[in-house]
Amino acid sequence: MSSAFAGFFHGARALARLCDPDLLLRFPTAETLWPQAPLGGGLFDRLPLSKERVRVRLADGRARELELAWRSCDRADPRAPTIVLIPGLGDSAETFRILVEALAPIARLVLVDPPGFGRSELWPTREAFRAEVLRDALRELVVQRGWNRPSTILLGNSLGGALALGIVAALGPRNRIGRLVLLAPAAFPQELSFWIRAQRLPAHAAFAHWVPKRMLAAVALCASVGDPRCVARESVQDLVRHLERPYGLRAFQHLARDLARLCREARRGRNNILSALVPKCARTRARRSSGERVPLEVLLLHGDRDRVVPAWVAERLEREMPRVERHCWSGVGHLPQLERPFEVAVAVQRFLERTAAESAAEGDAAAAG
16 A cells, blocks of 8 residues: 555656646756767757758658758768768657767768658648658658768668668669668567557547647656656757647657557558568668679667667667667667767767778779779
């Protein structure tokens, strides 16, 4: 009885904290958390915003044009590689706010908002929020902007990791992107978390619209990381702004339902974009300037406290992809870009140096042969 009362008491106290109007002030600022960030997360807000229309086909077969938004950071050497950063489910490019400052010295950066999220166009239609539509829209943007080249690296977190894999698989023989950085990627059909499965329930979905958005954002971020103390106030504010946009929460709900549909179909033996993703990527080759086709190089970063994507996903991905460099961090959850941004940047820099050196060595060997 006493344990039940204690549990009720702690739950009530946690709920009271979440209902506090000054909830955001309980989170430390990015400048406090990451003093090594030169601008304390402010660089992201200074990046120029660009938009471009792409043509995609919806789930009902209709072809529509969609406006995608992205920010670019060109503070690195002009000869540096380009990293295209893709956020996860319900997230926007703002999730990379601190990571931008860590990566800016080593690469040219492109931070993309997926369709329906961030500054990209919102469609008030369920057919737009399908994994296939997001993949095709991002693939068209990559092709139209000329990012389909050997010097480009796709970096994706969670569903963004699956989209990065899907982009190179969908490019097929045209693909020239040979390097991927995946942060806790959702690469296989799996048992989804309660918060994603609950979006299928009409009562839960309707109730979420009545809950203060600052509470939803705080709960979502704290539940996704290994240590809630690493969540910056700016990260919560970014998510609150997105959820307060017209149709912002509903966009997340539609996409969550589609992800649940893909996992459900795959468990029943049906072939879809998610079940065929990794096998197709394992066969995909990147075409270099010399015409040689090489397997994809993958840097896989995840944590042992990830409650969204289980550890077996990373282990299986390492087994099934031909060239994977995997790092598992202790105490890290589902958002390494928020929890360990500078360690992510160090790992990416080493990955770029290693793959560049190997490519040069292979080119010298081919020339000598």
